[in-house]
Amino acid sequence: MLNPASSIRDWLPSFLVEGARTAWRDVAHVTRGFRGEKVMTYELRSARETDAGLSPRAVVTKRLRVLEAVMCTPSAVSVRFETADGSPLHAEAGQFLSVHWPTGVRIDKRAYSLACRADGSSRGRIVVKVVPGGVVSAALAANAGSLAHLDVTGPSGSFVLDASAHAHVFFAGGAGITPIASMLLTHVPDRPKDRFVLVYGSRSLSECILHEEIAALAKAYPDRLQILWSFDDAEGLGAHAKSAHIGPLDAAATRRLVAAIDREVVDDATFYVCGPAPMMAATNAVLEERSVPASRVRTERFASPGGVVGTGVVAAKTVALRMKAGGRTLDVLGSTKQTILEAGLAAGISMPYSCAMGGCAACKVRVTAGETQSEEPNCLDPAEAREGYVLACCTRPKSDVTVEVP
Numbered sequence: 001m002l003n004p005a006s007s008i009r010d011w012l013p014s015f016l017v018e019g020a021r022t023a024w025r026d027v028a029h030v031t032r033g034f035r036g037e038k039v040m041t042y043e044l045r046s047a048r049e050t051d052a053g054l055s056p057r058a059v060v061t062k063r064l065r066v067l068e069a070v071m072c073t074p075s076a077v078s079v080r081f082e083t084a085d086g087s088p089l090h091a092e093a094g095q096f097l098s099v100h101w102p103t104g105v106r107i108d109k110r111a112y113s114l115a116c117r118a119d120g121s122s123r124g125r126i127v128v129k130v131v132p133g134g135v136v137s138a139a140l141a142a143n144a145g146s147l148a149h150l151d152v153t154g155p156s157g158s159f160v161l162d163a164s165a166h167a168h169v170f171f172a173g174g175a176g177i178t179p180i181a182s183m184l185l186t187h188v189p190d191r192p193k194d195r196f197v198l199v200y201g202s203r204s205l206s207e208c209i210l211h212e213e214i215a216a217l218a219k220a221y222p223d224r225l226q227i228l229w230s231f232d233d234a235e236g237l238g239a240h241a242k243s244a245h246i247g248p249l250d251a252a253a254t255r256r257l258v259a260a261i262d263r264e265v266v267d268d269a270t271f272y273v274c275g276p277a278p279m280m281a282a283t284n285a286v287l288e289e290r291s292v293p294a295s296r297v298r299t300e301r302f303a304s305p306g307g308v309v310g311t312g313v314v315a316a317k318t319v320a321l322r323m324k325a326g327g328r329t330l331d332v333l334g335s336t337k338q339t340i341l342e343a344g345l346a347a348g349i350s351m352p353y354s355c356a357m358g359g360c361a362a363c364k365v366r367v368t369a370g371e372t373q374s375e376e377p378n379c380l381d382p383a384e385a386r387e388g389y390v391l392a393c394c395t396r397p398k399s400d401v402t403v404e405v406p
């Protein structure tokens, strides 16, 4: 059964939405009883009775006012923005925003790292590489001249500086430079005792995202920041022609470049890796060869949420969710088409979340009974998945479920 409240929610006034939602829940409750199904007990929660005043009823986005959107390379768009309400962005260098982009009947979500100094202000910047077939990146580039605002969730993510380390080696490939640039622009000026090394691979100088800013940073702090450049294409490299590695940033090239880094730095460093999958695999292989423990390697992978995997299409039907949160147990009715996060928020339960797209694990919950299906890829650790954890923002119930919200 399709929940009509969810399909009309977008255009009805909020008091009618709430009324429709309650009426639908009651009808579904009675219908389940007539069908001979186990009828769950549920607690009627009004806004006053619940913590709904503190907890939103749906995923809440933050509106950003676009200050400037321009193509900064032939295939990357730079978007500078400020929060529409002037509130601080509350970002840590290396974190990402989830852009919610309406595309007709649905909203596509994409994670884009901040590519700026995290200065505690209301302003920031993302740089988006236009990918072949990419819905949101192509739309951002096509609308660059007229982009007025963006709706986002976050900042999210844990790809941030290891504050306990004093040596940091970064491996960036293509647009993977963006979170790393954010860390460098933020921390190189502020950590005079630290050493930073950047290995940066790009297709060509003209496609090299944030080239000028990063080169200027190394020039301003030559004792703190060393950059090892790598370009696939030798054309037009200018001053880089003599010193840069020319060719793909594969395992052999990475091995050579790491050998050029001060041994003391390599021995003490925390390593940070972000870029295309082959480049990340090559880098991780070289770090393994050098016996760098996994605890000293931080990686960031971005992938758009795909489809639901391994389960086929599940028909829309009403299901019962027993939610255990904050020492209380609450039974609510949801739909197989709702995520656990959406169902929990709609019931007024205080559900933690940040990116709302499977990229940060802030919404991790444990399913102790019933069947679910999750969108892939997501950032859940396979060991946690084996223990029954799921990401509430991209997991839907297939049957009645019991969920523990940490």
Ligand code: FES
Residues within 6 Å of the ligand: 156, 352, 353, 354, 355, 356, 357, 358, 359, 360, 361, 362, 363, 364, 391, 392, 393, 394
């Ligand atoms: S809110 Fe980020 S993974 Fe669910």
